[in-house]
Amino acid sequence: MKVLFTGASHWHLPLFSAPLRRVEGARLVAVTDPDPARAREIAAREGCAWAATPEEAIAQDRPDLAFVLGRHADMAAAAHAMIDANIPFVIEKPAGLTLGEVEGLADAAAAKGLFAAVPFVIRSSGFMAAVRELLVDEPALYAGFRFNAGLPQRYRDAGCGWMLSRALSGGGVLTNLGVHFLDLMAEIFPDAAPEAASANFASLSGEGDIEDYAAATFHFGRGIGLVETGYLYPAPTGVFDLHFSVRTAGHYIAATGPGVIEITDLDGRQERRAATVTNMEEYPAFVAEVVRRVRDGLPPVAGLADMVRVMGMMNAAYRAGGIDRGQ
DSSP states (O other): OEEEEESTTSTTHHHHHHHHHTSTTOEEEEEEOSSHHHHHHHHHHHTSEEESSHHHHHHHSOOSEEEEOSOHHHHHHHHHHHHHTTOOEEEOTTOSSSHHHHHHHHHHHHHHTOOEEOOOGGGGSHHHHHHHHHHTTSOEEEEEEEEEEOOTHHHHHTTOGGGGOHHHHSSSHIIIIIHHHHHHHHHHSTTSOEEEEEEEEEOSSOOTTSOSEEEEEEEETTEEEEEEEEEOOOSOTTOOEEEEEEEESSEEEEESSTEEEEEEETTOOEEEEEEOOSGGGTHHHHHHHHHHHHHHTOOOSSBHHHHHHHHHHHHHHHHHTTOOOOO
16 A cells, blocks of 8 residues: 655654554655655655655655645645545644635545545543443543643744644644544534533743633533643653543543543442553554555544534634634
8 A cells, every 4th residue: 555645744744654664565655745855854764755746746656545744724735636636545633724624625525435534543542442431321421631732842843833823723722632632522422512611722832823722611411521731741742741531420530641541430439440541642553544444445433524523613612712713
């Protein structure tokens, strides 16, 4: 299986390219990037060809699968190139700048029955597996996710300073990290329409014109969900200060770091269980599963319709916090 990465200067490239090397029969054939110098550099490092645009890469050596990364402002155009060429693809969240862009992608891919995955990888965590086990018999009452990642400077250090520009990224930490937890809340409360009750945003570092702190509360019928996330923790990439918790009718599930979750019943009996928790732990399995599903003609675990749902929630949160994204 020949694989293309577009927008390859995105800091998540190693999260996908390193696991891809371990997938039997899959090989990276080309990368693209708006900056030709970066594309050449990455191609030399990865041992593949490079092109200036997705269309050039497709013409040079048609891939069987593409990973659409890069600036959020460029994602929709790159994804449309894959749709036009009938090439299955993965697209990083948020898949575009606006809800309209993402809806257009979802409709176009669906019309062709084309595989189009979004890496909402925390869905596949051990934490969420435990939540799903309980939701079979117990409705959810509350879901809370606090997730603080590294400082904004890390994006400049990675050559992705565009992440701090609203015009190129569409938003800050809610757009980049918060979407994972909006997706989880929608999964935990599948039968209730989300209603954004309140939201607060701040730029505490003053880096760029995006928010580096976000907190949003949603009502899901009788249930309630809370996401709080920020670029606040002075830690390396992939290290987080986190607390995830879900209350069902009969249990409380919590994680305060990677590797372990606690499940407590209403009588106080507690089980500690080894389990994956964060996104960083899930990318190798995600890449292998994408290749398997494309080969077997199966749909993705999460796709563009899920991204449309999450972007609708995200826009509602921004409006509740007084930010007009013009969509």
